[in-house]
Amino acid sequence: LNAPDPTAESERTTDEAFDRKLIEGLQRNDRESLAAAYDSYGGLAFALASRVMGASSDAEDVVQESFLALWRQAPRLDAKRGLRSYLMTIVHNKAVDRLRSRGRRPEAVLNEDAPFKAPEEAEPAHVAEKASEADEVRAALAGLSDDQRSAVELTYFKGMTINDAADQLKVPVGTVKSRLRLALGHMRKQLEGTT
Amino acid sequence: VNYGCNDAAETLAAYALDALPVGERMLLVEHLAECRQHDEELSSYRAVAGRLPLTVPAPALPAGLRGNLLAAFDREQATAPTPLPVREPAETAAPAPVEPAPAAPEPERPNGGFWSIFRQPALAYGIAAALLIAVIGLGVWNLSLQEDANVMTTAAAGPGMSMRVSYYGNQGVAVFDVDMPDPASGQVYQAWMISHDGKHVSLGLLEHNHGKTAFAADMSAAGAVAISLEPAGGSATPTTPIVEAKF
Numbered sequence: 314l315n316a317p318d319p320t321a322e323s324e325r326t327t328d329e330a331f332d333r334k335l336i337e338g339l340q341r342n343d344r345e346s347l348a349a350a351y352d353s354y355g356g357l358a359f360a361l362a363s364r365v366m367g368a369s370s371d372a373e374d375v376v377q378e379s380f381l382a383l384w385r386q387a388p389r390l391d392a393k394r395g396l397r398s399y400l401m402t403i404v405h406n407k408a409v410d411r412l413r414s415r416g417r418r419p420e421a422v423l424n425e426d427a428p429f430k431a432p433e434e435a436e437p438a439h440v441a442e443k444a445s446e447a448d449e450v451r452a453a454l455a456g457l458s459d460d461q462r463s464a465v466e467l468t469y470f471k472g473m474t475i476n477d478a479a480d481q482l483k484v485p486v487g488t489v490k491s492r493l494r495l496a497l498g499h500m501r502k503q504l505e506g507t508t
Numbered sequence: 509v510n511y512g513c514n515d516a517a518e519t520l521a522a523y524a525l526d527a528l529p530v531g532e533r534m535l536l537v538e539h540l541a542e543c544r545q546h547d548e549e550l551s552s553y554r555a556v557a558g559r560l561p562l563t564v565p566a567p568a569l570p571a572g573l574r575g576n577l578l579a580a581f582d583r584e585q586a587t588a589p590t591p592l593p594v595r596e597p598a599e600t601a602a603p604a605p606v607e608p609a610p611a612a613p614e615p616e617r618p619n620g621g622f623w624s625i626f627r628q629p630a631l632a633y634g635i636a637a638a639l640l641i642a643v644i645g646l647g648v649w650n651l652s653l654q655e656d657a658n659v660m661t662t663a664a665a666g667p668g669m670s671m672r673v674s675y676y677g678n679q680g681v682a683v684f685d686v687d688m689p690d691p692a693s694g695q696v697y698q699a700w701m702i703s704h705d706g707k708h709v710s711l712g713l714l715e716h717n718h719g720k721t722a723f724a725a726d727m728s729a730a731g732a733v734a735i736s737l738e739p740a741g742g743s744a745t746p747t748t749p750i751v752e753a754k755f
Contacts, residue, residue, distance in 0.1 A: 347581055351574055359569055361561040373570050377577045384581065386677075389659070398558040405561075406678045409526045447562040454563060468527035469560055475527045493521040497553045504556065 332396040339387035347384055354397055355380075358404045365408040365472045375411060379404045409472040453503035461496035464489050511535045516546055524553035530680075534722035537681045541674060541720065662733065664753035671735055671751045675727045682725050684735070688717040688750070691737060698738045699723060700746055704731040713742050731755060 331353070338346025358379055362372035382403050383396070390399055454462060460482075467478040468489070475493070479486040516539045522528050523536055540546060663672040672685040684699050691697060697714040699721070711723040714735065727733075732754040736746035 342585060344578065344581060344585075348574070348578060351577055355569055355574065356566040357561055357564075359573070360564040360566045363567055364561075364564045373573050373576075376573060377580060380577050381580060381584065398555075401558050401561050402554075402678060405526055405557075410680070446559070450559045450562050453556075454560075465525070465560070468522065469525045469557065470564075473527065474529045475522050476529055478527070487518070489527075490518050490522050493525060493527065494518065497521045497524065497556045500556045501552050504559065 328397075329395065333392040335396055336387060336390050336392045339384050339390075342384075347380065350383065350396060350400075351380055354400050357397070358400060361401060361404050362408045364470050365405065366412055371411060372408070375404060375407045379407055382407070405469070412472040413474070449504060450500075453500040456503055457496050457499055461492045461499070464492035465496050468493065511539050513539075513543060513545055516540065516543065517549070520546055520550050521553050524550060524557045530724045533679060534681050534724060537676055537679060538683055538720045538722045541683050541685070660727070660730075660755045662753040662755050664751045666751060669751060671733075671753060673733045673753065675725075675730070675755075677728060680724055680726060682711060682723045682727055682733070683720055684711075684714060684723070684733075685720045686714060686717060686735065688714075688735070690717060694740050695737050696740055696742060697750070698736050698742045698746065700734045700736060701725065701727050701730040702732040702734060702752070703729050708734070708746050710742065710744070713738075 335346050335350050335353075339350065355376065358376045359372060362375040362379075363369075366372045366375065379400060383390075383400055386399070386403075390396070454465070457465070463482060464478060467473045467481055468475065473481065475486050475489045479489045482489065516536055519528065519532065519536050523533065528536065540550070659677065660675040661673065663670070665671070668689055670687045673682060674685075675682040682699075682701075686697070688697060697717055699711040699714055700708045701711055702708055711725050711733075712721075715721045732752055734746060734752035735750050736743075737748040737750055738746070
């Protein structure tokens, strides 16, 4: 199995077929399918784990545990949803659980070099038209208000609960919930039709 | 706690981002287990959340990670060569309780008669297996929660009692939905997970004998769940098992 680029627009149909083959292979306990899944999505999984946990052996452990969990869950996977979505859910769950179970307070300072920070010249709609899926998501993030983007950054990328994020941002918990709801709603609209 | 649709709607986005503390996550999962009104919204939030990792620059993968993963796979394959069972597609219909055996006695109050059988654990388990315990393969209750591929569901029913359990592995939440007779004064219902080697681990006390109670737990190694009747405050080991269901 040759791994397609999971972020390339032109490869999406191929990706879906490829994911189906991977899922079928994982359901058969096929080692090569697990290796191919890693080759396709290992980089993305490690990027997310490292982002949430910081570069460490913990991130490596999370990635390994996540792929094994994906394999164990393979009999229940719906191929239509796509392997990447399942895997990213698992990676994030595990990274956040590990972070919180150790009582480790996520970094309190927002990363000014956050990857989704909007390029100053970027017109989100223009970017979304011609760029890769990753650029489309970056553009959607860039379209959020600073408050909304900070709420997403602290909760999703830093692994904070809404309570910790509220403490950090010095706003009520309800405000964090509201900002997250508005943020995902806005991004959903921006990304509609891009998949 | 009266947790309704408005509470759920305010919380769905945070849930999709794994940002809820355990207590609130359990309340939401309890609600989602029976309310279908949030399916579409939660699904759309999850779709967005699932694409957020694409914004993270990919660092170089550690050199040994691929080999370590495959070695771990090989080890697990060697120790568990039996393929994992493929579950049936999820159904959303309510479970059909299994008819009790005709000879089964009617339930009585916990302080005597039928219930007194369960004060003898060995006998209770035997009878439960023979007459009362009916394991039903259930679908996932709710499409929203169905997106969690790591879901285990099971149920058991007997005369005058029923238990449905769903374990949402990615959320680490187990929801017990029960309909049990009122316990005698000074007694409580206690929920248990049972490992494949038969070890019982308490999940906690049921908050109600009619309705749902959620527990935060890692039940990935559970082969079955059970409810027992215990003295107030609960017990370290189950003394009066009532219902048990295998995953």
